[in-house]
Amino acid sequence: MVEWIPLLPALAAALTAVLFVLRRDNGRLAAMPVIVATGASLALSVAAFQSVARFGAQIGQIEWLRIGDFSASVGFLLDGLSALMLLVVASVALLVQVFSVGYMEGDDGFARFFAYLGLFASAMLGLVLADNLLMVYICWELVGICSYLLIGFWYRNRAPANAAKKAFIVTRFGDLGLLLGIILLWSSAHTFEIAALEKLVQTDNLKPVLLSAGAFFTVVPLLVFLGAVGKSAQFPLHVWLPDAMEGPTPVSALIHAATMVAAGVFLVARLFFLFHASPTALQTVAWIGGFTAFLAATIALVQVDIKKVLAYSTISQLGYMMLGLALGGIAVGMFHLSTHAFFKALLFLAAGSVIHACHHEQCLLRMGGLHRRMPLTSWTTLAGALALAGVFPFAGFWSKDEILASALRSPALFALALAVAGMTAFYMTRLWFLAFAGEPRSEHASHARESSAWMGVPLVLLALAALAGGAINLPGSSSLTALLEPDRQAHGFAWPVAVGGLAVALAGIAVGVRLYGRDPARDAVTRLPKGLYRFLSNKWYIDDFYERGVARAAVAWGAMVAWFDRNVVDNLVNLAAWICALVGRALGSFTNGQPQFYAAVLALMAVIAAALVGLAATGALGGILP
């Protein structure tokens, strides 16, 4: 049954392609195959979750390819981690698909959109279930291409097309690391299977190739982490995610907030046994995560595009998850991943609802006054914002608290994480006030109306999850910890950290309310010192470094090699031809036009050649030949 979880959406996508895309039928019915299939996948995921809870982990596989001692299989590894992730992915996917029926209505690519969504759901569920690294890599690439297709969905404009390409190429740099890591593991263990690798590592039976054991167990997790850095948009490969906001907003919610970008975090959790063995690797993950969280949060402070704020927030929260994973373990990271998936999907969908109502206006400065016009969207956004800010009793409070508590081990990282929490609370307050409070600041905003039920119902359901999602791992019960790390002691509740974290969040909100509560029309962050403001709104100049530096250098390099090819390599050959021509002219006297003479010369030459070769072969010319 488990194998149908990823297969159903793929079949539905194929069906959609044949029945609707080919026939250019963009009616609402085109959404149904994928929605029904994802619904069925969700039901199966629930069954799978219960089965894991009752019977423990399960594995199934069939051989795919065997050459000599190389063998690759397709299979699933259903354990607590994958069962949890299945539930997150399938449920968010379903809600986003339902939302999209309303959001994408009337688009001339409606059917195509749903075919892509089905394909993505399939690849993502496959990635979650994969029992071996080759299949992980395969699905990893497939979700990447779905992301490419969906970012560039509105291909007629240049910006989405550029963003799609940028996303695919930047993440592929990370993928190279993952690929190398997988190959190093295979070369050492001669297996791709995650469970087998885990056993080998834990029993200390993995004999590294090429590197010493110490270096191997540092390099391999770091290579795998490089893949995660690309996919989960961590510094320095985070630049693609904000651009990816060019895609339709439901895509941003599903792929670029809740699921695919979290795949990097999931991967680290999946292969945590590798990271566990290397303090260096864990330190790197923690610092990259912590720094990314900080970097992205500072940039989010000054963004004026509602989706860009959320995009940087996502990067920041993914960094948080990495930090939590590295310092607190699988359950800590995965807890935040799960709660974040719901409230960030909620925030994006709500933003989508706003954008839809405002006729594709995304600039916060031209919104305002939407609270009265779109009460449902406004209230649900508030729920998502409070969850993201980490306010009691919303889901984010519980999962963030665990990360903060585990960050206590490193004072510097703890300070960083606390600062991020404060900034997060502030920029979400700013976002809410700019969008919903005050008076409309544009024509579109003043005509906005609440969205249809297709969009409303998913918002309400996600808002409920944002409110109560913390229940899956409340302190004391710690059901998630028990599921993911059965060997670990249930943790207590660190009161000082919780109170401190909450205080910082409330302080951030208070500053936001103070600055924006009275007059949201004036964007208070512009009053920051000029240099700082410019630095932040230029995203720390990292994008400029890539575009002006790396990309241009690459193009220049290509042009140089092409010049070399045209003018040097090719001319060397022409030189040889020219020499031949010269010799030919010298011998031109032979061209007397008598065929018999030509034939005789030809025959003579052939004889001489054969004789030379014969002599060479027998060694008579041994001294002459090299």
Place this chain on the structure above:
Amino acid sequence: MVEQSTGFGVLSLLVFLPLLGAALVLLTPREAAGLHRVLALATTVATFLVSLWVFAGFQGATYHFQMVEFVPWFPQAGIHYRLGVDGISIWLILLTTLLTALSAWFSVYVRERTKAYMAFLLLLETAMLGVFVSLDMILFYTFFEASLIPMYFLIAIWGGERRAYASLKFFLFTFAGSIFMLIGMVALAKLHEQATGVWSFSLMDIQSEVANGRLWAGALQTQAVVFWAFAVAFLVKCPAFPLHTWLPDAHTEAPTAGSIILAGVLLKMGTYGFLRFCLPLFPDVVANQVPILCALAVIGILYGAAVSAVQPDVKRLVAYSSVAHMGFVLLGIFSLTPTGMVGGAYQQLNHGISTGALFLLIGLIYERRHTRLFADYGGLKARMPLFAALFLIIMLSSVGLPGTNGFVGEFLSLMGAFEASFARRFGLHPAYAVFAAAGVILAAVYLLWMFQKMFYGPITSEENRRLKDLKPWEVALVMVFVVFVFWGGLVPSTFTKPMEASLHAARMMALNPVGQRPDWRNLELEIDPKGNLVRVEPRTREALATPPNYGEVVVPAEKHYPLAKPSAETAKEQPRA
């Protein structure tokens, strides 16, 4: 030993059927364009069916040549008519017949001088098939060179603006390369005469004498010289850096069918040559040449990618991408690991499918717009959604996206390169493999760039606004490729299984010491599923000559052939249990 003539068989039919078709085309009146097309299509389809028949009778379990045909020709010189197929050639035969049939189908777009065009296309098919089934070196050489002539005319008459330059360059390059090969062949025949007293150009005879160590008798220098005589010819054909410069010109200027066949089949003659000649015949020197050849492969991968990325002409871009892709083939083959060799050989087919299809697709748009410059395109997806979707699938296969055939071949080639270099075999450094892996990213860069330039963004030119999407027959034509893209990506074992035994034999011929080398003439030797050389019930050559059903190779357990004690080097080579 006097061999009995087997007479002509199914392979001869396969090779000469297109020739017959060409003769028939030549008999028709010059104006009957429709008749030329129908005849060409019928002949190529019939040839494809014959190749399927050959495949139906093909046994993947043995490394030996099958359906062997032997007809005495010049006994004094040891030159005979000798054909056969094995796991290395069988897929290339099918690729050739398939691509030629599809090219003939596409060639309804050819309006000028259809009679000559179709005749050349059919002649070309005979020559290509001849290359892949010849077991006599002179016969091989004849077909190898014969393939140049029709291709030369296809480019020179029906090509683009710079067709005269491109066709001459193509001819001179490949011709110059194969001169060295001819010299090498004569040398081999002469050495055979020294070892046995009779001249022979038979590949099986020569390989047999190589296997028992008598042919080279330890002459390492000569062996290296003759190896490179062959290698140069094949490197030009592949093509590998720095001998590749004929390719962008020829690919770009050739008419669509020419580009498809050039990329799809003609380049494979180079890599096929490596597998057929360079690995089995020079066992004492191959390992020493591996670093050089792998370096050329890796340079090709990176160099081709870098140059592709800045081309303003879509056909040139795809042409340079071929240099990169063929680098993976070469790298896989010369990793000399089972995985890498299967990957390299498989990548040959994938490149034929994906690049062949790319040239076909470019041909379809060229027929509508008569330009190859990116500057003239942009936003095509809005006008031609079906074309865009098919192009996307093929482009992703070329990128090597998992799920498509391109991934499997590239991945296996890379695995082979990593395996060999991690073990520091043949003096390979892991950097070779790491750089090759970086080429996987670069492929995404230039191919996505290509797709974006052509299909995304606003439509800028008036002509593009009037474009019509593909016609049903054009869709059907491309769909054939799409089927293979997914088939090869999802169920690769269909394609890799039949080639494994022969590739494994080639590997053992290249690496094993005397006494442990497989032998093309010794029918008592087989390779068992574990990759070990075993002695089996002797079968007669006649048994191999009859196509269907000579049964699975059965290896009775007690008949395991006790070979000489493996040396330390070969013990390392044995796959781990």
